[in-house]
Amino acid sequence: MNAVDVRGLSRSFDGREILRDVTFSVDHGEIFGYLGPNGAGKTTTVRILLGLLTPDAGECRVLGQDLTLEDGARAKVGVLFENNGLADRLSAADNLAYYAGLYGLDDPRDRIDELLALVDLEDRRNDPVGTFSTGMKRRLGIARAILHRPEVVFLDEPSSGLDPGAQRMVRDLIVDLSRREDMTVFLNSHHLDEVQRICSTVAILAGGRIQAFDSVRNLIAASDRPEMTVVLAEPGERARACETAIALPYVSDCEDEGEVLRCTLTDPGVIPDFIAALVAAGFRLLEVRRSSRSLEEIYLEHVGQSGDGA
Amino acid sequence: MSTFTVIAGREIHLALRNRSIIITALIFAVWFPALSAVGIVATSGASTDPVSGVVAAVTLPIAIFMGYIFCADAFLREKRDGTIETLLCAPVSLRHLWAGKTAGVAIPAYLTTLLAAVVAFAAASTMLNAFPTLDLLLIPHMLIVVPVWILTAAGFVGAAQLALGMRENQILGFLFIFGFFFLIGGLQSVIPGGSAISATAEVALAVTGIALLGLARFIAGKVSKERIVMTIP
Structure with missing residues (x-):
């Protein structure tokens, strides 16, 4: 019961x-x-x-x-x-x-x-x-x-x-x-x-x-996409790192957002490969983290961006 | 302690802490009977004979008014601020809640009505320069008829305040009270002896009051929780 x-x-x-x-x-x-x-x-x-x-x-x-x-x-x-x-x-x-x-x-x-x-x-x-x-x-x-x-x-x-x-x-x-x-x-x-x-x-x-x-x-x-946030030790390398990432077959998108790179992967299973590929290409990584969606984003997706259920 | 006693006790407690209602009640309990005493003296001349009858007649509208003003704080306030919704979720039936609140507001209303009766006697005695003879029928009048009519007025108004919306309550509240005043006036005009105190009048008033109290209880039992919740502002 x-x-x-x-x-x-x-x-x-x-x-x-x-x-x-x-x-x-x-x-x-x-x-x-x-x-x-x-x-x-x-x-x-x-x-x-x-x-x-x-x-x-x-x-x-x-x-x-x-x-x-x-x-x-x-x-x-x-x-x-x-x-x-x-x-x-x-x-x-x-x-x-x-x-x-x-x-x-x-x-x-x-x-x-x-x-x-x-x-x-x-x-x-x-x-x-x-x-x-x-x-x-x-x-x-x-x-x-x-x-x-x-x-x-x-x-x-x-x-x-x-x-x-x-x-x-x-x-x-x-x-x-x-x-x-x-x-x-x-x-x-x-x-x-x-x-x-x-x-x-x-x-x-x-x-x-x-x-x-x-x-x-x-x-x-369920609503999570494998979206990775990458911070490089050398910020000047962001553009090249972005080109390297987008060339990988399992990266569907990569954007240089100023301080960080935001890369969307096709499958969460390839996260270790993604990190290994960047390291192999000679980039020194300061931080790599998987971005999680908040309940607020999921809520707005269900009720509409206005938040009034319309 | 039964839930009835708990609810009634809380209403007494709240009424005694409501300074504005207590002041209103006390002013009315002194002013109205004092003015009535002037009327008594003017109509009776030097005689003290009709004093008991007129005082008995005067205490009934006072009792109804007291029932009304104390009742507004118990029922309408809880509806206005939404507290009634929490009370409706307690393991207490709506009829129990109504009965406890009605009894609770009747106590301070009764005490102020007793004060009004004392003021009426004192004022009449002072103006007539003699102590009016107490009719023994005043005892059942004050012990039975007055409390019954306080409970009836408070019970009716309370049930209406639970069932009606805030705007309807503002309009109908006074109509209820004037309805009661006319009812008592009508009863006194059809009962032999007019406003003079008599066993027939006291029995008729008590029976009518009890019947109306039963009707108020029936109405309170018919009000649904949904009706109350939907009329919370």
Whole structure:
């Protein structure tokens, strides 16, 4: 049984089809990235999974259960929406105590102390949340979402609106929690760099359909071309080295980009031959590296350069 | 502790920390009954006989108004800032959530209504220079009828605020309150004895209030999560 199962999910609003036959699954314990441009239907998918919206077709299961029907099953699920779900007039500890009561935690004091320490808000435990910065609220929101030790936690844009330092703190917190609490993390995010760093599997949603669904490693490997970046010890030799490289039968392209040469090979298997040929031709190589494509490039390829899925 | 108690406790906590609503409620709890006391004295002359009846009649609109203003903070605020979406994901039924919130806002609303009743009596006593005779029917009125109508007003407005969009809520909120005022006025005009306190009037008001509270509970149970989520701004 997967942690999350989505099969043939479709949903329209006012005659406009937002989700069309969406299918994917998330394994237990993994950090899953759900990507897509604004309005692609990511939040709609999460709302359907959480039982807040009903699908027109298809089925969704979280831990094998339909959350639309099962009130009790929601106790195994945590959620962080963009608003954090906190009351500004209550203190950090009171906010957590309230949710502990809703989720039926018997004696939550130790757990609240543990989480406030984990999100580095121990010294602000009695301060009203309204006095917190956006980053502090987000960290407290994450603590609230995992307070009841859910098996699956849905995080909707957890880094949205945060400065780079706070983004990093939230990112580290998610990875730490996934390991420490052994929970499945379903991450809705626009931050592709963040997703590439922490997610094991991603699905890219655009135009209402899943455009790609695989592990980050496989997605990058599948779309990877054997493109080599070469730095010579003698920069003046670049033009000659470029001519030498393009003459090789397995080099389809070579460009002098000023500081480096960028050569595209026909097959990754010939990389050792390529390096050996340059050395044999008398060039002294300072650096040779294989250029990897980023998740951002793969994402843009799937959703279009505009990034809006059009 | 039951989830009902948890939800109600939080609403009381939040209401008591909302300075602007507390100040509004206190001003209304003092100003409205004090003005009403002037009316009581003007119509009764030196007699203190009708004081209990008029005070009973005055506390009902105050109770409804208090239910309304405390309710707006509990339901509409959570919808406006989106917190309601997180609450809907908790293992609590929507009807439980509604009931806890309604009961939670009813407590501060009831306390301020009690204050209004005391102010009305004190003002009337001062102006008449005599202590008005307390009618024993005021006890069930304050212990049963007033809380029932606070719960009814808060429950109805709360259910409507969950189900309706923000713009509709702005328009319909006041219509609900005036609807309640007209309903009470209408009931008092058809019940024999008019606005004077009587067992018949108290029973009729209690029964009507309980029936409306049941209707509000039924409506709250019919509101879908989808409806609430789709009307979050």
